[in-house]
Amino acid sequence: MSNKNNDDSRISLRVRIGHDLKRRIRAGEWNAHTALPPERRLAEEYEVSLGTIRAVMSDLVDDNYVIREQGRGTFIHRGKFDKSFSRFFRMNTDGLGAADGHVLSISSRQATPDETKKLDLDQESLVVVLERERTLDGKVTITENIVLPRDRFQVFTTLSPRDLEGLLYEKYEAFAGVLINSATEVLSIRPATQTETTTLQLKAEEPVVVIERIAQDLAGYPVELRTSVGGSFNFKYRIEIS
Amino acid sequence: MSNKNNDDSRISLRVRIGHDLKRRIRAGEWNAHTALPPERRLAEEYEVSLGTIRAVMSDLVDDNYVIREQGRGTFIHRGKFDKSFSRFFRMNTDGLGAADGHVLSISSRQATPDETKKLDLDQESLVVVLERERTLDGKVTITENIVLPRDRFQVFTTLSPRDLEGLLYEKYEAFAGVLINSATEVLSIRPATQTETTTLQLKAEEPVVVIERIAQDLAGYPVELRTSVGGSFNFKYRIEIS
DNA sequence: AAGTGGTCTAGACCACTGA
DNA sequence: CAGTGGTCTAGACCACTTT
Numbered sequence A, B: 001m002s003n004k005n006n007d008d009s010r011i012s013l014r015v016r017i018g019h020d021l022k023r024r025i026r027a028g029e030w031n032a033h034t035a036l037p038p039e040r041r042l043a044e045e046y047e048v049s050l051g052t053i054r055a056v057m058s059d060l061v062d063d064n065y066v067i068r069e070q071g072r073g074t075f076i077h078r079g080k081f082d083k084s085f086s087r088f089f090r091m092n093t094d095g096l097g098a099a100d101g102h103v104l105s106i107s108s109r110q111a112t113p114d115e116t117k118k119l120d121l122d123q124e125s126l127v128v129v130l131e132r133e134r135t136l137d138g139k140v141t142i143t144e145n146i147v148l149p150r151d152r153f154q155v156f157t158t159l160s161p162r163d164l165e166g167l168l169y170e171k172y173e174a175f176a177g178v179l180i181n182s183a184t185e186v187l188s189i190r191p192a193t194q195t196e197t198t199t200l201q202l203k204a205e206e207p208v209v210v211i212e213r214i215a216q217d218l219a220g221y222p223v224e225l226r227t228s229v230g231g232s233f234n235f236k237y238r239i240e241i242s
Numbered sequence C: 001a002a003g004t005g006g007t008c009t010a011g012a013c014c015a016c017t018g019a
Numbered sequence D: 001c002a003g004t005g006g007t008c009t010a011g012a013c014c015a016c017t018t019t
Helices: A013-026 A039-046 A050-062 A081-085 A113-118 A154-158 A168-176 A194-199 B013-026 B039-046 B050-062 B081-085 B113-118 B154-158 B168-176 B194-199
Strands: A066-069 A073-076 A100-110 A126-136 A139-149 A180-190 A208-217 A222-231 A236-241 B066-069 B073-076 B100-110 B126-136 B139-149 B180-190 B208-217 B222-231 B236-241
Touching: A013 A039, A013 A050, A039 A050, A050 A066, A050 B050, A100 A154, A113 A222, A126 A154, A139 A194, A154 A168, A168 A180, A180 A222, B013 B039, B013 B050, B039 B050, B050 B066, B100 B154, B113 B222, B126 B154, B139 B194, B154 B168, B168 B180, B180 B222
Parallel strands: none
Antiparallel strands: A066 A073, A100 A126, A126 A139, A139 A222, A180 A208, A180 B236, A208 A222, A236 B180, B066 B073, B100 B126, B126 B139, B139 B222, B180 B208, B208 B222
């Protein structure tokens, strides 16, 4: 344990060790496929009892930092966005697979003031922009505009769209070492533009659903701004509340 | 502990005691304002250690059965639906309070096949139907159609709309002893009908957002079917994913 | 002061996974 | 088989709320 809070005995061991482990996870001490040290070893390292380590791990599970598997070990968690996203824009004709994503172009430019704010960038920072579309049965169902901070995604400017086929978040991890962990989405509806009516093959007067996503890494730092647009009449979204 | 699973030693104490406490909670052994027995007493009653009871309580918290308050006690949980619902249909002109709900009519009829299925009713059961609207600054923003199983909401046929002003779920608890704990909502968009365009004062060609909610009691049994309709261009919904 | 939940210890034994 | 997380015990002491 090193920095600031982590020696303050006013804060419980459970919380302090939790903070430290989160820091170590974010620092990349373990990747998505290597297990964290077992409970017993962590208990020795931190010089606390097994029960305390178990309480800490329980918190990390609640916070979606790790998943535990009996007999195998404790592994760092990865969000299931593509799964959750495919719940969006689910077609009324149920039972068919999620739409495939294809990157159309990769470019680079200066961030807009809005992007600067939402990605928590410095003034006049550069961003990498991806244009992407999702197709289902050969038809374009969603268009996506994705904005990434250039300092963490520099390599992307050297890639071709073909390198980014499939699940985008796996590419973030593979090429830029960025692990997406959580996101906030805001959903709204507005009339379609002429272009959208054409490319999305919308019905007359059919408005579009716009979803603006801000995705965070394990540190909670915003690393992706994604705007998705799709037709609204085939759109369904399912929410569970408690 | 009494029934079936609860003496099967193949199942952990943690789970068995959890089941038993859930059963007791659902049976109404404690109401929303009386605390459950303290940890130490439960440990004696079930003849297990304190740590085991704490593990059980932790599960009950995760499952939204109870909330714990240090120094006060453990209380049964109540969903925060009106709070979460007011996130729906938030007007673009932010910062104003949630819409007030007013019941317009209370009636009774036979359930449709769809309602029978969704509310898990017997064939030819009766339902109580409420018509409700939500207004903001004097304007109707949402119309709601609410369907309740008559066997659990018989008293509602004797009430007047004035008895149901305000938070509806509090009335369910007060008049029918039904405690809403969780819900699933499905959101979709469709063109507005002529009537909707008038009553909701929609813009030309503005479609509506339709939200179909199935709400469950503590036992997970469906007790309310609610269909809400509102204009889509002022609609925003915020989702957090992890 | 009495009573509540929260933290923590120092173990023991069980259930599951993988080599 | 060794190593992992899961369950459980029998306490002690602390922090907070209410009377």
